[in-house]
Amino acid sequence: MECMEFRRLCGGDPGNREAAYLSHRLACRACAAFVEEVISMDRLLQRAMAVELPAGMVDRIVADVTMRSAYRQRWVALAASMVIAVGAVVGVIRYDSGAVLADEVVEHLFHEPDLLIPVDSTVTQARLTAVVDRAGAELTGGVGDVSYAGLCYFRGRLVAHLVIRGEHGPVTILLLPDESVTVATPIDEAGYHGTILPLEHGSIAVIAEDGESTGAVEQRAVQVVRWQI
DSSP states (O other), X not given: OOHHHHHHHHHHOTTOOOHHHHHHHHHOHHHHHHHHHHHHHHHHHHHHHHOOOOTTHHHHHHHHHHTSOHHHHHHHHHHHHHHHHHHHHHHHHTOOHHHHHHHHHHHHHHTXXXXXXXXXXXXXXXXXXXXXXXXXXEESSOOSOEEEEEEEXXXXXXXXXXXXEOSSSEEEEEEEETOOOSSOEEEEETTEEEEEEXXXXXXXXXXXXXXXXXXXXXXXXXXXXEEOO
């Protein structure tokens, strides 16, 4: 796949799962950066659009504009756009910290696209235990059929990154010590869905592609993951 074709597909769906798309993203650093730019812009637009303006503000602005001269119309329109822009900025500043964490979880997945490709291999119990232990956690039971277990940095801290074989595709688990959420926080972005689950002294992120259920994995993870305090 050439860069032009890749970027055309990215513009329509940055979370594209086609093998050729993922392979090009792994091979081309410039296009990988382009994906991140598109996703970041999408997030900013979604947050701005989610900001609720006071009731009737838009109607009042439109009415005011129609009553003024063409010269005044330009200035009032500019003021209206500034009000909307300020509202968007305030909305971003106030954006819930759990939602920001969800954004960063999805962004983290895009840094490791090779792990999104289903594989048939299974990691050994010794490997799984060593990874989870190194990340400051332990498992008191099974979390599923683990096809990958590794360590990676998230927000400057070493965390365990696990991939479970789901019914239709991979399900990712990130063990996030010291990353607290007060309630279960949904993830729904760029073709992914899942939940960040609160757990004492940290949280667990469970993510999958749309069409793959995460409920069973979420239940097991909360039951068996413990932090080494």
